[in-house]
Each structure stands twice: as C-alpha cells, then as structure tokens.
Amino acid sequence: MDWLMDMLHVESIVELWWVLFGLLAQLMFTGRFLVQWIASERKGESVVPISFWYFSVAGGAMLLTYALYRRDPVFVLGQSLGVFIYGRNLWLIYAKRRREA
Template identity: 35%
Template sequence: MHDVLFSFNQWAVTPWKLIGYCGVLLFGGRWIAQLASSAMAGKPTFPRLFWYLSLSGSACLLAYFIWGKNDSVGILSNLMPAFIAAYNLMLDIRHRRRATGVS
C-alpha cells in the first residue's frame, strides 16, 4: 500500500494517499450537502447526508493517518469529529424513528 502508483514532479501518490484524498473530499463535501439543504429549506439545516459524509470522511482519514502515515496528530484531529458525527447520526435516526412511529 506504500508503493508509488504515479508521481508528478516531486509529488508521489500511493494507495494510502488516495484513501486520504477520498477522506478529504468526503469530509469537505459535507459542507456542500449542508449548503444545498439550507438553501432549499431557507434556513440553516444539517441533513443526514452531512453526518454520513462526516463519518465516512473521518473513517478514511483515520485509516490514512493510522496505517498510511502513522501520524498521531492526524489521528487525534479526526477521532473527535468521527465520534460527534456518529453520535449526531444516531440522534437523527432515533428522532426520525420516533417521529414516524417506526421502531
């Protein structure tokens, strides 16, 4: 997983870096989902997709920082958002189940 897939000038891309880039895109893409949801609602909102993107982006970044780079700063900076996203996703699912009467 640490083998260079391709390089451009002095920039080398490994499979782990692709996982990291995917995490960055997912984690950053959550704001586009939030922006679109807020624009449609006419007020600030956080759709469930925001929390899915947060959780999946954090998971990719954690994998990159744990196995790809072994960087404790990156690990710690992505652990809290992962827990918060998981908690908020759980609250959202629980709230919608109660609202619709589905158990």
C-alpha cells in the same frame, strides 16, 4: 503514472494508492459542506441534512484510516473524536425517529 508519482512526491505504487485514498477521503469530508450548503440554499435558512452526517462519518473514518497509516498522532486524535461525534449525531437522529414512530 510516473508524472503523478513525481507530482505527489511518492516513491512507490503503494504510497501512491494511500495518497489517492487520502485525497478521496478529503473530498468526501469536504462534500459534507457542499451538501449542507445546497440544502440550506434550497430551504432559505441554515439546515443540517442527515446526509451531512453520513458524509461526515464516511469522510472522517477514511481520514482516520489515512492518519493511522501515516502514524500522525495529531491527525489521529482529531479524526477519532470527530468520527465518534458524527456517529453519535446519527444515533440521536434515529433514536428520535424511533420514539416518534
């Protein structure tokens, strides 16, 4: 565990867990692009599957949590707006489905 803490330049176990959480958040956020890319390749055109928005909300919320822990106002501002937009897109998708049902 010490080698990992040294590599990530952290001095406590708590800090290590936050860094690992931040890395997981970034992987979740990046996963949305992989999902979108795969869906587009399968369809042969650019599409945005609903899973893209779920990955966006989850990754954005996790990154926002990490940014709040880090007390980084630039990071907090960027992620908070994004999480709102991703959530709003999901809301619009489900509102449309309800109307069409």
